Amino acid sequence: MAQPSKRQLEKHIQQCAHDSANIVFVNHARERMRLRKINDPMVLETLRKGIIAREPEPDMKAPGLRxxxxxxxxxxxxxxxxxxxxxxxxxxxxxxxxxxxx
Structure with missing residues (x-):
C-alpha cells in the first residue's frame, strides 16, 4: 500500500483525535508536558486542529510514521x-x- 500524503495523514490525525480514547501518551511525553507547562487541552487542540509542517518520517522502533x-x-x-x-x-x-x- 502506498504511503499516505502529508495532507491525508493530517486529516487522519485530526479525525482520530476527536475520540480521546484513540490517544495514548508515553511517559516521556507526560514528563515533557510538565517541564514545558503544556497541558492536555493544548495537546488535544493541536492534534485536532493543527497541521503537519514537517515531512513525516518512518519510526525506527515501531511500525508507522512520526x-x-x-x-x-x-x-x-x-x-x-x-x-x-x-x-x-x-x-x-x-x-x-x-x-x-x-
Whole structure:
C-alpha cells in the first residue's frame, strides 16, 4: 500500500483525535508536558486542529510514521510528535515541545 500524503495523514490525525480514547501518551511525553507547562487541552487542540509542517518520517522502533502536529495554542507554538500507523485510529504521543520559528 502506498504511503499516505502529508495532507491525508493530517486529516487522519485530526479525525482520530476527536475520540480521546484513540490517544495514548508515553511517559516521556507526560514528563515533557510538565517541564514545558503544556497541558492536555493544548495537546488535544493541536492534534485536532493543527497541521503537519514537517515531512513525516518512518519510526525506527515501531511500525508507522512520526508526524509533528503544530498549532499556536494559549500563547505557545505547540508541537506534538505522534506515531501514526495509518489507517489504524491509534495515536501514540511520543513527545511534546514548544516549536520555535526561525
Amino acid at each position: 508526524c509533528v502536529m503544530e498549532r499556536y495554542v494559549s500563547g505557545v507554538n505547540v508541537g506534538v510528535v505522534v506515531l501514526v500507523d495509518h489507517p489504524a485510529p491509534d495515536l501514540l504521543v511520543i513527545t511534546v515541545m514548544e516549536v520555535t520559528k526561525g
